[in-house]
Amino acid sequence: MSIERIGSTERMSKIVKHNNTIYLCGQTACDEAWDIAEQTQRCLQKVEDLLSEAGSSADKLLSVTIFIRDMKDFAAMNAVWDAWIANKPKPARACVEAHMARPNILVELCVTAAQ
Known part of the structure; x- marks a missing residue:
């Protein structure tokens, strides 16, 4: 079975496709000044x-x-998530508090999807 890597750098790939499954690298916001x-x-x-x-x-x-x-942001993050996912099929989901790579990153999403 082939593995397709899209947007690869020396460290990682933005997208990996394998066996009709898509894996995305962790997604963070471009402007860390946002709430x-x-x-x-x-x-x-x-x-x-x-x-x-x-x-x-x-x-x-x-x-x-x-x-x-910070889990203090859980409700505000969920308000955005709930509005976005409202009319879509619901994926399995987990949410954890984590030390981020940079202090102004408030959220990061790791996603797996079917092709």
């Missing part, structure tokens, strides 16, 4: 764009792991 709601919205848009590039869509999500810097 948790804006960072979450921007991450979700990046997920949609990458899934489209890979030949899939948010309707084919299998699993999403959400890392947030």
